[in-house]
Amino acid sequence: MFDLTGKTALVTGASGGIGGAIARALHGAGATVGLSGTRVEPLEALAAELGERAHVLPCNLSDPAEVDALPKAAAEAMGGLDILVNNAGITRDQVFMRMSDDDWQSVLDVNLTATMRLCRGAIRGMMKARWGRIVNISSIVGATGNPGQANYAASKAGLVGMTKSIAYEVASRGITANCVAPGFIATAMTDKLSDDQKAKINGQIPAARMGSPEEIAAAVLYLASQEAGYVTGATLHVNGGMAML
Amino acid sequence: MSDVADRVKKIVVEHLGVEEDKVTDSASFIDDLGADSLDTVELVMAFEEEFGIEIPDDAAEGIQTFGDAVKFISDAA
Numbered sequence: 001m002f003d004l005t006g007k008t009a010l011v012t013g014a015s016g017g018i019g020g021a022i023a024r025a026l027h028g029a030g031a032t033v034g035l036s037g038t039r040v041e042p043l044e045a046l047a048a049e050l051g052e053r054a055h056v057l058p059c060n061l062s063d064p065a066e067v068d069a070l071p072k073a074a075a076e077a078m079g080g081l082d083i084l085v086n087n088a089g090i091t092r093d094q095v096f097m098r099m100s101d102d103d104w105q106s107v108l109d110v111n112l113t114a115t116m117r118l119c120r121g122a123i124r125g126m127m128k129a130r131w132g133r134i135v136n137i138s139s140i141v142g143a144t145g146n147p148g149q150a151n152y153a154a155s156k157a158g159l160v161g162m163t164k165s166i167a168y169e170v171a172s173r174g175i176t177a178n179c180v181a182p183g184f185i186a187t188a189m190t191d192k193l194s195d196d197q198k199a200k201i202n203g204q205i206p207a208a209r210m211g212s213p214e215e216i217a218a219a220v221l222y223l224a225s226q227e228a229g230y231v232t233g234a235t236l237h238v239n240g241g242m243a244m245l
Numbered sequence: 246m247s248d249v250a251d252r253v254k255k256i257v258v259e260h261l262g263v264e265e266d267k268v269t270d271s272a273s274f275i276d277d278l279g280a281d282s283l284d285t286v287e288l289v290m291a292f293e294e295e296f297g298i299e300i301p302d303d304a305a306e307g308i309q310t311f312g313d314a315v316k317f318i319s320d321a322a
Binding site (some may be wrong): 170 | 287
């Protein structure tokens, strides 16, 4: 339905469940994809699966110099950078009263500050091209909060405010900036939960099931498409009705 | 007029869509030539590309007028 032929897309956290699904969806729509992440092996495996139009671009998002270099490296490898999907994120869950400065800072650094740096680096080329799509992966907990995740929730809410501000500034240049906010998604992380835990979570979701990475990828694909050109500053919640925002 | 000034003027005229005779040395990009803050970022990007130089952010902030731009680029090139 959406055609991204000739477009180039960088996806961070492409070694993970959701990031991999996003990369597959964009690639399936015809885009050339840059797969970024810290672990090279799963990135190589995904690139091999995708075949043509896939580039592996390892990056440690806690290293500011590496982050600053990534948009340029991506543009050189792919011949441009039209679509940026900031999907990478980490958690360091801890009850707030026990949360260390390091728990706080490391999550903010990767989830929010690295995303800011990548947006800043990517927008330059997008402004010249008078076309660009930025999709930042937020989270339902950025809007609702979650016990044990003050750092993560702050970083994900921060993404929403930052994305809206960017959207204002670059809208006149044909660039859109939006967020996708996943709810509970079945990934390797949620596989570890017991059946009892899963039943409890599903009980809070009107759709009565966890979402799939492909359902997040479909939302990203839409926001990355030509057709979504009039959608900017939005947060698309994909959560089975768990929070209707 | 120097070659640098000609090339800078061409960029300004094209980018901001203004009459050439409005682009005087003292003409402010924002106050006189109708640029917004994002236009000034784009102008600096265009200057960097045209002249193969790098204009750091703190220097870019000091480039308010056409004359400022010509002077900075002449000194840098």
